[in-house]
Amino acid sequence: MxxxxxxxxxxxxxxxxxxAEVLAGEQSSGTFVTVPGETEExxxxxxxxxxxxxxxxxxxxxxxxxxxxxxGRYRRALVDVSWSIENFGQNLPALVSTxxxxxxxxxxxxxxxxxxxxxxxxxxxxxxxxxFGIGGCRALTGAPxxxxxxxxxxxxxxxxxxxxTAGMVQTLAEAxxxxxxxxxxxxxxxxxxxxxxxxxxxAVINRHADRxxxxxxxxFNISDEMDAMxxxxxxxxxxxxxxxMISINSVGLSATRRICDLGQLAIHGHRNGWGMLNRHxxxxxxxxxxxxxxxxxxxDQLHVNGIDNKFWESDDSVVRSIASCLDPAPLGKPLLPVxxxxxxxxxxxxxxxxxxxxxxxxxxxxxxMAHPGGAAAGVTALQQAWEAAVSGLTPEEAxxxxxxxxxSVEKFGKLPFKRI
Amino acid sequence: MxxxxxxxxxxxxxxxxxxAEVLAGEQSSGTFVTVPGETEExxxxxxxxxxxxxxxxxxxxxxxxxxxxxxGRYRRALVDVSWSIENFGQNLPALVSTxxxxxxxxxxxxxxxxxxxxxxxxxxxxxxxxxFGIGGCRALTGAPxxxxxxxxxxxxxxxxxxxxTAGMVQTLAEAxxxxxxxxxxxxxxxxxxxxxxxxxxxAVINRHADRxxxxxxxxFNISDEMDAMxxxxxxxxxxxxxxxMISINSVGLSATRRICDLGQLAIHGHRNGWGMLNRHxxxxxxxxxxxxxxxxxxxDQLHVNGIDNKFWESDDSVVRSIASCLDPAPLGKPLLPVxxxxxxxxxxxxxxxxxxxxxxxxxxxxxxMAHPGGAAAGVTALQQAWEAAVSGLTPEEAxxxxxxxxxSVEKFGKLPFKRI
Numbered sequence: 012m013x014x015x016x017x018x019x020x021x022x023x024x025x026x027x028x029x030x031a032e033v034l035a036g037e038q039s040s041g042t043f044v045t046v047p048g049e050t051e052e053x054x055x056x057x058x059x060x061x062x063x064x065x066x067x068x069x070x071x072x073x074x075x076x077x078x079x080x081x082x083g084r085y086r087r088a089l090v091d092v093s094w095s096i097e098n099f100g101q102n103l104p105a106l107v108s109t110x111x112x113x114x115x116x117x118x119x120x121x122x123x124x125x126x127x128x129x130x131x132x133x134x135x136x137x138x139x140x141x142x143f144g145i146g147g148c149r150a151l152t153g154a155p156x157x158x159x160x161x162x163x164x165x166x167x168x169x170x171x172x173x174x175x176t177a178g179m180v181q182t183l184a185e186a187x188x189x190x191x192x193x194x195x196x197x198x199x200x201x202x203x204x205x206x207x208x209x210x211x212x213x214a215v216i217n218r219h220a221d222r223x224x225x226x227x228x229x230x231f232n233i234s235d236e237m238d239a240m241x242x243x244x245x246x247x248x249x250x251x252x253x254x255x256m257i258s259i260n261s262v263g264l265s266a267t268r269r270i271c272d273l274g275q276l277a278i279h280g281h282r283n284g285w286g287m288l289n290r291h292x293x294x295x296x297x298x299x300x301x302x303x304x305x306x307x308x309x310x311d312q313l314h315v316n317g318i319d320n321k322f323w324e325s326d327d328s329v330v331r332s333i334a335s336c337l338d339p340a341p342l343g344k345p346l347l348p349v350x351x352x353x354x355x356x357x358x359x360x361x362x363x364x365x366x367x368x369x370x371x372x373x374x375x376x377x378x379x380m381a382h383p384g385g386a387a388a389g390v391t392a393l394q395q396a397w398e399a400a401v402s403g404l405t406p407e408e409a410x411x412x413x414x415x416x417x418x419s420v421e422k423f424g425k426l427p428f429k430r431i
Numbered sequence: 432m433x434x435x436x437x438x439x440x441x442x443x444x445x446x447x448x449x450x451a452e453v454l455a456g457e458q459s460s461g462t463f464v465t466v467p468g469e470t471e472e473x474x475x476x477x478x479x480x481x482x483x484x485x486x487x488x489x490x491x492x493x494x495x496x497x498x499x500x501x502x503g504r505y506r507r508a509l510v511d512v513s514w515s516i517e518n519f520g521q522n523l524p525a526l527v528s529t530x531x532x533x534x535x536x537x538x539x540x541x542x543x544x545x546x547x548x549x550x551x552x553x554x555x556x557x558x559x560x561x562x563f564g565i566g567g568c569r570a571l572t573g574a575p576x577x578x579x580x581x582x583x584x585x586x587x588x589x590x591x592x593x594x595x596t597a598g599m600v601q602t603l604a605e606a607x608x609x610x611x612x613x614x615x616x617x618x619x620x621x622x623x624x625x626x627x628x629x630x631x632x633x634a635v636i637n638r639h640a641d642r643x644x645x646x647x648x649x650x651f652n653i654s655d656e657m658d659a660m661x662x663x664x665x666x667x668x669x670x671x672x673x674x675x676m677i678s679i680n681s682v683g684l685s686a687t688r689r690i691c692d693l694g695q696l697a698i699h700g701h702r703n704g705w706g707m708l709n710r711h712x713x714x715x716x717x718x719x720x721x722x723x724x725x726x727x728x729x730x731d732q733l734h735v736n737g738i739d740n741k742f743w744e745s746d747d748s749v750v751r752s753i754a755s756c757l758d759p760a761p762l763g764k765p766l767l768p769v770x771x772x773x774x775x776x777x778x779x780x781x782x783x784x785x786x787x788x789x790x791x792x793x794x795x796x797x798x799x800m801a802h803p804g805g806a807a808a809g810v811t812a813l814q815q816a817w818e819a820a821v822s823g824l825t826p827e828e829a830x831x832x833x834x835x836x837x838x839s840v841e842k843f844g845k846l847p848f849k850r851i
Binding site (some may be wrong): 102 | 432458459460474476477495496497499511515517518519524528529533537538586587590591617618619620621647652653654658659660678680681682683684686687688689701703705706712716736741742743744772776
């Protein structure tokens with residue numbers, strides 16, 4: 012029977028082999044005394060199996076509270092553990108409870124992080140995955156291959172009335188933007204009810220599309236209770252929208268998958284709450300594992316932060332996240348990485364240098380809206396920066412050659428280009 | 432307009448007041464440059480507000496990676512921040528994205544934990560909350576006030592066939608157990624399809640109820656994709672079951688609420704994955720905040736670990752979690768705390784001494800199933816332990832007075848009584 016393998020980064024006060032056996036035991040037979048009915052045949056069929064252990068460094072202070080070490084040493088290792096797919100079948104929440112679940116409670120670990128998951132091909136095939144993905148989002152927006160989709164977030168996050176939001180979308184659409192999104196804090200506020208906002212924004216987008224043939228993708232934040240999400244989704248579809256945004260951690264796996272399965276809108280997966288799951292180096296989950304779960308659930312676009320972002324995450328981590336979204340496995344369907352946080356054209360050069368891809372949704376908020384020449388010039392400056400980065404210009408050459416990008420350098424930039 | 436207030440435990444390399452303003456800013460206006468349309472009136476209506484700061488200790492090492500401190504000091508504080516309910520309305524996922532969301536990403540914090548949430552009365556009233564709660568679960572199981580509901584988990588977690596599970600339930604029912612549950616690892620395995628298991632188990636439970644008038648509550652693990660959960664829920668209802676279990680972190684908030692809203696079954700909320708959200712002292716969420724979100728979503732029972740448990744959690748934390756489940760606010764509807772992990776009758780004394788309550792679902796796995804006199808004697812021993820604890824006997828007196836409890840002391844106990 013095929014098996015799913017998970018890789019963990021662990022720290023333990025005990026022998027690594029013993030701790031790995033505790034992990035496998037807790038997440039399959041799961042009790043501390045042998046009970047009637049627990050035969051050897053059952054154990055071998057359903058038991059989790061330690062496949063491989065790579066011993067790493069030893070430290071003298073535990074990463075998180077747990078059992079004290081008898082010898083004052085805490086041992087780190089990478090551990091691969093596998094489960095038969097007979098244990099959970101095609102059930103993502105049951106898979107998550109198996110691969111994560113009570114593991115984080117075990118006192119024999121003073122650190123535990125789920126690093127990656129390997130799915131056998133036939134298992135993943137049972138999931139539809141992203142309905143649109145990179146190619147579909149390009150087709151919906153008319154953004155040709157060879158450049159990122161350029162996007163922005165409506166700011167302030169909350170407070171604008173629908174007609175103000177629609178006014179901004181008008182400006183941005185005329186500037187040639189590909190993508191606009193609600194902030195994750197904006198669901199349905201007292202002065203911007205969801206339906207009114209959709210109506211106002213889609214009137215602008217549809218009119219612009221009729222005139223120019225280009226339909227701006229607007230990710231309406233439908234994150235809500237289940238029935239309300241369905242209603243909001245349908246409202247976006249009926250209004251001619253092409254995308255809905257879900258705060259995936261807040262909404263959860265089962266409801267997100269239910270919405271993705273509808274298949275009529277590209278799903279913008281916002282990972283707010285991610286820091287809670289990832290910020291500690293030895294607790295939680297790493298992005299390569301995380302994005303696979305949400306890819307199976309069916310999101311099309313997923314946030315990865317950005318180079319020199321305003322948050323705590325390192326550039327190396329961002330680069331690795333982009334690579335894991337673009338890796339076709341599982342499903343042969345990559346995700347569109349959403350780059351954001353303190354971005355402007357200045358980071359296009361380093362982003363391209365390190366990732367060598369333009370299959371990105373490249374988002375700037377203030378970087379577009381606060382451009383000295385206005386939002387339209389902000390969009391142009393971003394397009395110019397990417398054109399320059401891909402064609403091999405230095406930022407200095409680009410600032411000289413492109414006036415709008417040059418203006419943004421004057422406002423936001425100093426060498427080397429940093430976040431605003 | 433009424434406001435929701437959240438309390439955070441923070442650590443920052445900067446002045447505490449400045450960091451608190453960053454928190455409030457990021458989670459309302461949310462950008463780093465002033466943009467057109469962001470008027471003072473909008474700001475005051477929708478901005479988050481720092482209500483109170485209690486400065487705590489200063490340390491020289493950051494709790495989690497973030498910005499370095501200019502003076503090598505990291506300042507800790509409790510910070511209360513409030514939001515107008517106009518910002519999100521009756522939308523739990525939007526509330527979570529506001530109170531948690533990107534906060535954990537902010538580099539100005541080297542530690543951030545959501546400690547508690549205060550809901551204004553009128554806000555909470557829009558949620559039904561637990562349909563059964565403590566009184567409803569007592570009524571469904573026929574467990575009178577004055578003693579805990581006694582429960583167990585079918586072990587091994589995965590591997591048993593439906594008829595084996597049903598056989599165990601038969602033994603347990605005859606022993607007078609109130610509650611039995613699937614393990615969270617057991618959803619629908621190759622040798623125990625969900626429907627077949629429900630059929631086998633409910634045949635036993637219904638027959639026992641017809642004969643004795645007592646219906647054992649069995650929490651079938653319905654955790655799954657949305658439509659599958661609906662089907663499984665209906666199947667349990669049709670089969671005469673009274674309870675369904677959901678792995679709430681794996682399934683997520685929106686789908687869990689959708690199922691709770693159906694209102695025909697008591698919902699057993701399993702918090703596996705909780706350690707990931709809570710184990711670090713300065714990252715994630717504390718139980719008082721967590722249980723309120725799931726209470727609004729509608730779960731009836733929620734795991735709290737147990738005194739001297741086999742996991743990492745301290746007794747103090749367990750005692751506080753029990754108290755927060757029993758606190759009637761919000762909604763005036765307490766949750767039934769589910770005590771488990773390495774429990775047997777030995778911990779009843781300390782549990783009662785510290786909590787002075789019997790409004791518990793007290794669960795033992797091996798503590799019942801591995802009793803030297805068999806599972807029936809295991810149930811009896813637990814009932815005896817609680818009777819003795821409530822009536823003020825010492826564990827030694829109880830072991831002398833009650834033969835089955837005495838046997839379990841011989842197998843599991845040493846003084847002071849510890850987990851198995």
